[in-house]
Amino acid sequence: MNSSLDIVDIKINSKNLEMPLFISGPCSAETEEQVMETGRRVAELGIPVYRAGIWKPRTRPGNFEGLGAVALPWLRKLKEETGLLIATEVANAYHIKEALDHGVDILWIGARTTANPFAVQELADYLGGKDVPVFVKNPVNPDIDLWVGALERMNKAGLKKLMAIHRGFSHYSQSPYRNKPHWEIPIELKRRFPNLPIIVDPSHICGRRDLLKEVCQKAADLDFDGLFIESHINPEAALSDKDQQVKPEHLKEILDSLIWREPDISGMNGLKHDMELMRLKIDQIDDEILHIFRNRMDVVGKIGEFKKKNKVTILQTNRWSEILLERKELGKNLGLSEDFISNIFKAIHQESINKQTVIMNE
């Protein structure tokens, strides 16, 4: 389904920082001192927006679930003292009312809420007619349409100051990441909605401090519009997400290390020419790849006819295991990553099965 979003760019620029938007602050507001001290340090770095969780959607009960509305006056105090804009997560109408009554500037919808269209619709209905920026995190599951759906529900309710936050996706497999980045999903979101700003939350992607820098750089190199990082004056003592929060000095080190490259080369004459030559080469190689796929599928069709005639099953498990193993080995010798080869051959194999299924049933 094609659609477009009616977006008003809120243009919050980071002071002193060569990047579009930076948001930082603790996972949760814990004490007045923690909110104020972390906030002052964040403001000193030139970061324009402070994040802090007031109501925490914890996966299991018994964990710290946020202090609730009692912490909101601290955020207002921080805003008055430093000029920081304040962002917090909301998951129901009561949260929205309390947050807005206490001068919160930006609301965000958490990953667990985005996954629930009933909840999102209720928020959209309540927010309708209010002129507040709303940032929508991706749903916990890698479903781009749920993410788009939540943005559309907000947009239909009249909210135009929208942004998306990429925070990675839940998974059950081994991974160094707490939430797998699946960069192809936010890249697809960017392709579908070029006017929608998308920022990256490396903290919830990584789940651990030591991976943050490389994920931040990746977000910059993929031309996302900003970063949303958890920071805490004393992460070791944090009541939620202690392994992923960084001290303000660590945050500064990450910021200083980032390289923001130029996304648009149309103004750079020499570079543009070189890039065009290389892209021509890529176009030609892709053309060759497509012809090779075509040839392979022709052979797959012939094998399909053969299997049909001789009453042989489409799937030959041993053969498929052999192919995957051999191709990965071959790919490795050519310097191609195992994941890449495995994904490509799984897709090719699936398409071959589809083709032979059609032949079998003709």
Ligand code: PEP
């Ligand atoms: C958070 O930002 O603290 C949070 C709970 O995030 P998410 O909804 O991405 O899990």
Ligand code: MN
């Ligand atoms: Mn958190």
